[in-house]
Amino acid sequence: MSQEVDRIVLTYLNMKGYQQAKSSLQKEANLNTAVLLSNLSKQDLELVSKATLDYVESYGKLEDSLDLYKPELLKILFPLFVHCYLELVAQKCSPQGKIFYDTYYADHQLNHKHELQRLIAITDKLHLQENEFAQSFRLNKYSISICQYGFELFISFLQENDLLNLLKLVNQYLNLKVYAGNPRAMEEEDGFSTRKDEQLEKVYWGSLPHDPSMVDLVDRILKQEFMKSGHQLEDVLKVIEDMKQTLKVNVTDDSPARDRIPLPNIKKSDVMKEVQKITDIRSRVPLGPSILPSACCFTFYNTYESLNCVSFSSNSTLIAAGYSDSYIEITSLTNKKLKGLKTSAEIGLIGVDEVVDLDQFKETEGSDSKRLIGHSGPVYATDFSFDNRFLLSCSQDGTIRLWSLDLFSNVVVYKGHNYPVWDVKFSPNGHYFVSGSNDRTARLWSVETVQPLRIFAGHLSDVDCVQFHPNSNYVATGSSDKTARLWDISNGECVRIFSGHSDTIRALTFSPDGKLLATASDDRIVILWDLNTGRKVKTLDGHHGMIYTIDFSKCGNLLTSGGADSQVCIWDVKREEERITPLKIFHTKQTPVYCVQYTNKNVMLVGGAFQQ
Known part of the structure; x- marks a missing residue:
């Protein structure tokens, strides 16, 4: 009876606009509801959704938030309110569901009167399968527009108060559209955004058409090089024909236009990159279940506590390692010495008239490795440019640095993130790069400007890993919120959300043809996703620890993964089963694997730190 009285009084206070009185009664009602729920028997309590208890705890605190952001924060609670009620009904706790509804419905009545009337009619578990209203909430995503600062307030609130069950509902059922500026009134687009409609967003995953002038230039250079080396004309013509077949791109409806994004x-x-690609392809080994890759593992000794990341140059001549001591070490994998700049005193002795080329400013002897010093915090990721002339690094200090590998010195410092930057990757053309940070955003940059071109906001937690699509039109991000997202860099919009992991996503990569996305997580599995449909294709299960790194072979038939279990697993992604086991497992000698990377010739490179 008291619950019914409270409901009537709350409705009256809400209609009259007596917000302070309503808030006081609401807080007391919150307490009563929490007590009622906590007094349930242990068996009943297990049936009650934990998210409902999170909702009870969160409501009063959000009511006390700043008036400027309160409307936006509270409108998020409506779909959560609906899902908590439906969960109680699903758990056959309809009496507790009625108490929950009577306590909180009044605050949503002004904007959602008709929806509430349909919600209260759902009182049985069978209704969830038959009722159109229940189905619409359970099968669709509810879109809500929210300002950037309001979004940060809400996510911080959930995390600081350990309301992980509500966070799971937000991730699963809400589509938060973050915008810059001050809070707005309820947007017209607030409401349902069906998953089916989301998948209809066109993704141009096909190969980027070649510039016609590129084909002509590569043709000319190949002819010159082969004729100089004494090859017969017939051999030269065969190579050129192979080149044309390699560079040939089947332009389909799934291929983006060359002018879709600005390209350098x-x-x-x-x-020269295309010329080298032709040369490598001619000697590439086609891999498959019967032909496994050759592997070369590089182990770092006495660095387990300080080594954070490892990466290889595309021509397999350099390896970069980032350390907690704030420096990067570049090591030569060939007999060629690395030559940095001479000292300023030595450079001062060189006359202006004597300068012929850059080599005059370089060291005479050189060394096997070089240290790049500039960051003021641990270095978490490094990445080589496609031409191996530059290196990107990111750090706990919140900056990204571009290093010249001709001079082994810092060229540019990019500042934009306010918190540690976890990952950074070059685009295939080397003009753009993307970063992921602890500030829950990923950012698109150009090497030519120090300010970000795009800010990708939408993840509910840290963006731990990033990757460019092979055609450079999209960026994939993996997060601690257990989801991966696909972003269109032409407009900054999120076009796909991939939800299926049960823990932080640590690594992701695209297949060479751009059709599949692979994600690896702390939950010890790898999932393959179809970019066109956004659906899960396969689950790869075989690791016994967190997975740190994954990469496709250049032919796309195999996927390789490595992680904390000191294993390198090779998977046949062409198998028809939905859940597959490793084709082959390579065991390292107590070396957790930080990086696996295929060369253009399909040789597998592995790097990690020896664990004593």
Whole structure:
């Protein structure tokens, strides 16, 4: 009876606009509800949704939030209110559901009167399968527009108060559209955004068409090089024909236009990259279940406590390692010595008239490795440019640095993130790069400007890993909120959300043809996703520890993963089963694997720190 009285009084106070009185009664009602729920028997309490208890705890605190942001924060509670009620009904706790509804419905009545009337009619578990209203909430995502600061307040509130069950509901059923500026009134687009409609968002996953002038330049250079080396004309013509077949791109409806995003003008390094690709493809081994890759493992000794990341250059001549001591070490994998700049005193002795080329400013002897010093915190990720002339690094100090590998010195410092930056990756053309941070955003940058071009906001926790699509039109991000997202860099919009992992996503990569996305998580599994449909294709289960790194072979037939269990697993992604086990497992000698990377010739490179 008292619950019914409270409901009537709350409705009256809400209609009259007596917000302070309503708030006081609401807080007392919150306490009563919490007491009622806590007095349930242990058996009944196990049936009650934990998210409902989180809702009870959160409501009063959000009521006390700043008036400017309160409307936005409270409108998020409506879909959560609905899902908590439906969960109680699903757990056959309809009496507790009625108490929950009577306590909180009044605050949503002004904007959702008709929805509430349909909600209270759902009183049995069978209704969840038959009722259209219940089905619409359980099968669709509810879109809500929220300002950037309001979004940060809400997520911080959930995390600081350990309301993980509500966070799970937000991740599963809400589509939060973050915008810059001050809070707005309820947007017209607030409401349902069906998952089916989300998947209809076109993703151009096909290969990027080649610039016609690129083909002509590569053709010319290959002819010159082969003729100089004494090859017969027939061999040269065969190579050129192979080149044309390799560079041929089947332009389909899934291929993006070349002008869809701004691309840099063709440089000599772009042409030489294609020439090298042709040369490597001619000697590439086609891998498959019967032909496994050759592997080369690089183990770092006495660095387990300080080594954070490892990466290889695309031509397999350099390896970069980032340390907690704030420096990066570049090591040569060949007999070629690394030559940095001479000292300032030595450079001062060189006359202006004597300068012929850059080599005059370099060291005479060189060394096997070079240290890059500049960051003021642990270095978490490094990445080589496609032409191996530059290196990107990111750090706990919140900065990203671009290093010249001709001079082994820092060229640019990019500042934009306010918290540690966990990952950074170059685009395939080397003009753009993307970073992921503890501030729950990923950012798109150009090497030519120090300010970010795009800010990708939407994850509910840290963005732990990032990756460019092979055609450079999209960016994938993996987060501690257990989801991966696909972002269109032409407009900054999120076009896919991949939800299926039960823990933090540590690594992701695209298949060479751009159709599949692979994600690896602390839950010890790898999931393959179809970009076109956004659906899970396969689950790869075989690791016994967290997975740190994954990479596709250049032919796309195999996927390799490595992690904390000191194993390198090779998977046949062409198998038809939905859940597959490793094709082959390589065991390292107590070396957790930080990086696996295929060369253009399909040789597998592995790097990690020896664990004593």
